[in-house]
Amino acid sequence: MPIRLTVNGRERSSDAPAMGALVDLLRDEFHLTGAKPVCREGFCGACMVLIDGVPTLSCLTPAALVEGSHVRTIEGLCADGVPSPLQAALERHDAVQCGMCFPGMVVTLTDFLERTERPSREAVRAALTGNICRCTGYERIVDAALSLASDRVGPAVAPGVEAT
Numbered sequence: 001m002p003i004r005l006t007v008n009g010r011e012r013s014s015d016a017p018a019m020g021a022l023v024d025l026l027r028d029e030f031h032l033t034g035a036k037p038v039c040r041e042g043f044c045g046a047c048m049v050l051i052d053g054v055p056t057l058s059c060l061t062p063a064a065l066v067e068g069s070h071v072r073t074i075e076g077l078c079a080d081g082v083p084s085p086l087q088a089a090l091e092r093h094d095a096v097q098c099g100m101c102f103p104g105m106v107v108t109l110t111d112f113l114e115r116t117e118r119p120s121r122e123a124v125r126a127a128l129t130g131n132i133c134r135c136t137g138y139e140r141i142v143d144a145a146l147s148l149a150s151d152r153v154g155p156a157v158a159p160g161v162e163a164t
């Protein structure tokens, strides 16, 4: 029985094994390789996608469970090759990480900033706790997220204060 779902606004179906991981369905069947199966144990966040708007680890999600769902991957965040506002802010801040960890971080932050109008620095850092980079800091990424939030609604609240 084929699995049917919507991925980045496009209806898709597959006869891939239903109990296979969503990350493999995305990568192997739909050739969307942005989500990375790095640890496959739920620790690193490299496989993060949005399922019906909820950040979800696609390495731990059986493909069968996404039947009828709307999945958004890193590939779906830009439109016609135009970076999303977050992607543009990250670029302006030279906040570029490797291709293993970064897509998951961008998916996580996209969701966070859609839900959080005026985040504090601590809130942005907390949002990224499930996305692990093993080699560098997160400061430029946090700077980019705060700058985007500030551009949208004005300066962020004082450090340590959660505004929303």
Ligand code: FES
Binding pocket: 036, 037, 038, 039, 040, 041, 042, 043, 044, 045, 046, 047, 048, 057, 058, 059, 060
């Ligand atoms: S690959 Fe899914 S959390 Fe690491």
Ligand code: FES
Binding pocket: 097, 098, 099, 100, 101, 102, 132, 133, 134, 135, 136
């Ligand atoms: S830059 Fe990707 S794991 Fe550190």
